[in-house]
Amino acid sequence: MSGIEYDRYWSPVFDVLDELVFLIDHDFTLVKVNKGFIRFTGKEEKELIGRKYFEIIHGRDGLAPEGMPPAIFSPAQPEKREIYEPDFKKWLWMSTTPIFGQSDRIVGFIYRSNDITKHKRVEEELKKNKEKLEIQIWGLNKTNEGIKLLYKEIEKKNKELQGLDQLKSDFISTVSHELRTPLTTMKEFTSIILDEIPGKLSKEQKEYVEIIRGNIDRLARLINNLLDISKIEAGRTELKKTLVDITNLAESVVSTLKPEAEGKHIEFRTLFPAFAIDVYADPDKVIQIFTNLIGNAIKFTQELGQITVEIIDKGNEIECSVADTGRGIAPEDMGKLFTKFQQFGRVAGAGAKGTGLGLAITKGLIQKHNGRIWAESKIREGSKFIFNLPKKTEFKFLQEALELEVSQEIDSEEYCTLLIIETLNFNSLKQELGRNDVMRLSSIIRNMISVALRKSEDALIRIGDNKIAVVLVTKKIDDAAGIIDRLRLSLQKKLFFKKEFESKVEFSLGVGTYEKEVINIDSMIEAAGEVYKRLTMPIIGKREIVVVDDEESLLATVKLNLEETDEFRVYTYSKAVEALEGIAHIMPEVIITDITMPEMNGYELIGRLYEYEGCEYIPVIFITGHSFDDKELAGLRLKKIVKLSKPFEIKELIDKINLVSNRRS
C-alpha cells in the first residue's frame, strides 16, 4: 500500500485504544493491527500480518464480510454490525470503513471493533426476563378472567339462594297460618264436645274425643317445633336478651317438671351456687333449653332413677348440666344426637311422644347465645347433657346498655348524667342474710331508685346484683341535680322490710355529667369506669314524715312542732289521693294518717299503698279522734300499726315515731 503514511501515526493513535483496530487491503490481507487486536486474538503481530483477516476473526464461515460486496460501501457510511466470534466466545461490535485511494477505488478497509460480550449478555438476560414476565402476565390474565367468571357465577347462585330464602319465609308464614287455623277450630270443637254442650257423652265417647284432643295438641306442638327449627335455621329467631338469673330460671323449670318426675319416682338433685348468676340471655329461651333437657332426662330415665341439674360459675362462662341415670345413649348414636328428626328407641311407659326436634332446637338456641352443648353417656348407666353460655362482664354489659340508651336519647342541646349506685357490702350481706332476703333487698333498692327517677325518660340499667347505672338526659345542667338529690334522699331512708338491714346496707353513689356536644359514648363509658371506682358519698339528711289529715290546722301544728326539732322534714296532705302520690315519691320514714277523711279514709289510703312497691313497708301511725276499727286494721296486714288518739302531744307523737320507725334512733 503506497502513499499512505500511517506508520508514523499508527502506534500513538491506535495503540492507546481499547478497541480492536485493523487494516486490510483490497484482498482482505491484514496489513496493520493495533495492540487491542493483538490482545483480543492472543496472537503475536508477526502471526497476524500477511494472513487473511477472516482466518483470524469473523471466522465462522471463513468468507468475506457477510454479504457485503465492497462496491456497496459509501465513504460516508461505515458498515456496522454485531458479530459473535465463536473461537473467542465473544461478541464484537464491528465497524467497517472502506479506504479510498486514487480515483475512488477502494484500496483497503479499516475495521474498528469493540468487545461487547458483557453488554450482549445483559441484553440476553433482559430478553429472557422479559419473556418470562410476559408469560407470567399472560398466566395472570387468564386466571383473572377465570375469577371474573366465577364471580358472576357466585352472584347468580346468590340470587337463586335469596329467592329460595324468600320461598322459605313465605312457606313459614303459610304454614303458620294455614295449618294452625283448622287446628284451632278442631281444638275448640273438641272442647265444646267434651264440655258436653251439644249433649251428654258416653264414657267411651269421652275417651275417644280426649284421644283426639291429645293428638291435636301433639300436632300443634309438632308445628311449633318445625317452625322453631325453621326460624332458627333461617336465623330469624330474635333473642330478647337481658340480664337474667340463670339459677332462678333453672329452678323454675325444675319445680314445673318435678310432679312429672315424682310420678315415676325419680329423684331430683340440684347443685346450684348459693347466689344468683347473671347471664345476658333470653329468659324464655333459657327456660326452653332447660325444659327440653330436663324433660328428656325424665323421659329416658326409668323408675327410681335420679336426675341432677347443676350450674357452675366458671368465670367468663357458666356451665349447666342435666345428668340422668337412665338408659344412656349408644356410641353410634352420639354423633346424631343433635340432628333433626332423630328419635332414639321407644320410650317405655306413657308420656308424650317427641317430635325428634327438641335437641336440634335446643342446640340452635344455645348457639344463638354463642354457647356450646355436648353430651356424655354410658349405655345403661345414664347420660349427661352439658352446655355453657358466655357471661358478659358487668362492665361490658354496661357499655352495651349505655350505647343503646344514650344513642337513643341524645340530640343536640342536652346534658347527659351518668349515675352508678352500688350497694357496697353486698357480698357480706349475702353471707349474713341469706339469699332470699338479699334478693328481695335488691329488688326494693331498684324500685326505690326507679321511683326517684322521672319514669320513662331516664334509663335504669341493672349491671349486676349490686350495681345500678342510671342515665339521665336533661335540658339544663341543673335539672339532673334535683333528681340526684331525690335519689340520694331515697337511698338514705333505707326502708327495708327488716329493721336490721337498714344499718347494714351501705350505698355509694357516683355521678358524672357530660355536655352532649362533648360527649361520645366511649368517653362516657370511660367515665363510667371512673365513677365505678368512686368512694361512698355520705348520705345524710332529715327524717321525712308524711302527715295526712283533712284538718288543716292539725297539719300546720304537727309540721311546725316536728320541724322545730330540726330533725324532721314534714310533708302535709289534706287529701288522701294527693298523699298517695306524695308518699310514693317521698318514701317517708313514717306515715301519720287520720282515719276519717272524706273521699278516701285512712284505712283505704294505707290499703292502696300496697300498689306502690316498696311502700308497703313504711310504718304507719293512725291518729283519730274517734275509735279505731280493729277489723279494718287487721285487714291491712301491716306488721306495725300504732294508734294515737287525738288530741296528742308532740312528744307522744315523736315517741311513737321512734317506736314505729325502721330506723334505729
Next chain:
Amino acid sequence: MSKKILVIDDEPTILVTLRDRLRMEGYEVITATDGSAAMEAAINERPDIIIMDIMLPDISGYQLCKDIKEIKEINAGIIMMTNKIDAVDAVKAREHGADDFIVTMAGYDAVLESIKNFI
C-alpha cells in the same frame, strides 16, 4: 367448512358434555381420554383446535401440549382447561406452548368463547 376440534379429558361426563355442546354449535368433534390416544388422533385427524385438561392419566397435559406443538404438521390451536384457579397452572401452560387457558369452574361458556377467537 366446519372446524374440527379434538377434546381430551379422562372424565367421561366432562368429555360428553363438552362434545355435545360443541356439536350443537356446529363443530366437528373427536374425543380422546388419554395422552397416547390423543396424540394418535391429533396426527391422524389434524384438528384445528385441541382442548385438553391439564391432568391426564398417562401423561401430563403440559407435556402433551409441548409434544404436539413440536409436530409442525399438526398446527392446531391448543386450549388447556382446568377446574382449579391457580396462576401457576396458567403460567406453566403458556411455558409449554398453550395458546389459551380456561378455568372451567364456572362452566364451559368460556371454552366456547375461546374457540371463536381461533376462527
